[in-house]
Amino acid sequence: MNTFSKLFIFLGLILLSHQTLADAITDAYHPKPYVEVEHPNWSKNATIYEVNVRQYTKEGTFKAFEKHLPRLKEVGVDILWLMPIHPIGEKNRKGEKGSYYAVKDYKAVNPEFGSLNDLRSLVKKAHSMGMYVILDWVANHSAWDNPLTVSNPEWYTKDHNGNFQPTPWWDWSDIIDFDYNNPEMRKYMTEALKYWVVEADIDGYRADVAGFIPTNFWDNVRTELDLIKPVFMLAEWDARDLHKNAFDMTYAWALHDTLVKLNENHADASSVYSHFAHALSAWPDNAIKMNFVDNHDKNSWEKTMFDRFGPYLNASIVLTVTAEGMPLLYSGQEAGLDRVLSFFDKDEIEWREHPIGDLYKQLFSLKHENQALWNGKWGGKMIPVPNNNPKAIFSFARQQAEDKVFVVINFSGHAQKVKFNENIQLGQYTEYFTKEKVTISANSQVKLPAYGYKVFVKIK
Structure with a gap:
């Protein structure tokens, strides 16, 4: 090859690289959707229901709860979120029954609730009725007596004395923290999450304190789960970045608090405008927010929905169903749950007909049939x-x-x-x-x- 040919090729490569760079710059200015997660199609007009299995029936089992599915279907429930189903630790346990969120074994079912086959039966029955099931997943911490503390103590964070520790600053004395800087720990937790999708055919997860865990862990989890089946992921957190690659939905904590302040005489309707002015501007399109007036955290630690919302309760329920986002119904709300359920002991819900149940049934019916109220990209923006x-x-x-x-x-x-x-x-x-x-x-x-x-x- 002569010198002229080499010079010609060299100049061609320079021009090509400049063109490639120009194309890259042009593409960088081209707007792209922030939310890359593909929500499962069945979530387009869905509602969600939190199931407190322990308190739901006298038996406190999957089989006993399964009998309530026709009633919940009639109310208009689509997604069943089961609070953690795993065996509960005994070391440093709080109360007689302990916290759902002190997990002793990530690949086992709490025998108080039944067996793996009982869970499979519940999921199969729900699917046959056009409903979906997600599990509450506690990835941030485990019980003190989880066998992983013996087999893999390096998977946990340690305090300044080198001992296992609860999440720092919180009064969570019945649990100890995982260390997500450990790649083997991440792999174990990811495989455990995949296990229940494969073995029980569940449809996704509600991730407890999701923001305590690196977002890139959840990004990879979503990718691996979607290879098995399209899943729905709910984060117990309130951050836009979780919506990009990992989660379909996050909590609308701020909306709840805004509405509560009305009853506390700390705000008026203009604060509701201010809330949505901020939330709808800061949150990306197609990010679904979970709207609620009650859940297990609020009921357990901040009194009942009647105490928190007072005479504003029904109006707040109407807003949480008709505003952008997916409405949540907590176990017993439809029966007018007017007491704080014990979190660490047995405390059965009293089932009865109640006007709040009728209100939710009416609103859920409207949400299902009216596209303006659908979720994410399928619904209309609030104007x-x-x-x-x-x-x-x-x-x-x-x-x-x-x-x-x-x-x-x-x-x-x-x-x-x-x-x-x-x-x-x-x-x-x-x-x-x-x-x-x-x-x-x-x-x-x-x-x-x-x-x-x-x-x-x-x-x-």
């Missing part, structure tokens, strides 16, 4: 509808395809008349609860009783 009394009234619309809802909530203790300054709310509706036909025009006034709400559904 604020400004009104002339924003300290008392919160109003918004959601629209998707041919469906639209217009929601007006009175977060005050006085009857209100309100007008609106927008146009998306204009149209003909049926008020969902009263079935009254309504035309919303530019000059329309809506009347609401104290703590009242109206959900207008577009007539198609």
Whole structure:
């Protein structure tokens, strides 16, 4: 090859590298979706229900709970989240029964709940009814007497004296912390997570204190689980980065706290506007938030939903189902659970008919049938509808395809008349609860009783 040929090739390589660099720069400025996780299609209009197996029935078993599935299906429940199902540690146990979250064996079933075959039967029955099952997973820590403390003590963090330790700063004396700097520990935990998808055909996980664990661990877990089957992942945390590659849904803690402050007279309806102004701007599209007025943590440590929300309870329930996000129902809520359930001992739920159960059933039915209320990319974005009394009234619309809802909530203790300054709310509706036909025009006034709400559904 002569000198001219070499020079020609050299110049060609330079031009090629410059073009490649230019293409890379151009691509860097091209917007891409932040959320790369593919939500399973069955989650598009799903609701979720937290199952406290121990307290659910007198027997406290999978078999006894399984009898409630037809009732929950009728309520409109789609995803069953089972609180941890594993054997509970005995060393440093709290209470007689101990905490679900002090896991003694990650590949075994708590014998108090039944057997692996009982769990399989429950999952199979749920699947046959069009429902899905996720397990609560405690990856951050284990019980003191988990056999891993003997076989692999290097998998745990140590305090300044070289001893096993609970998560620092927390009063979690019945558990000790794993060390996620250890690759073998990560592999063990990943294999344990895969085990239940394969052996029990479960549909995903709720990850306890997910933010205490490196995000790249969860990213890899999601990849490996999705190779088995499409799963749904819920993180007990509140961070946008968890949505990118690992989790379908995170907790809407801030929404809960905002609504509680209304009852504590520390806020008014304008705080609800402020919450969504922040949350909907900071969180990426297609990230699903889990909305709730109760769960096991709130009920166990912060009194009942009636105590926390007072007269704002029903209005708050309506908001948590109609706002962007997936609504959660906790065991016993539908029966008007009005006491704190014991966390470490047996404390059976009293089952009864209750108006709160009826309210959830109505709202879940609307969510299933109305695309505006669907989850993530499938649903409509919340659009604020400004009104002339924003300290008392919160109003918004959601629209998707041919469906639209217009929601007006009175977060005050006085009857209100309100007008609106927008146009998306204009149209003909049926008020969902009263079935009254309504035309919303530019000059329309809506009347609401104290703590009242109206959900207008577009007539198609």
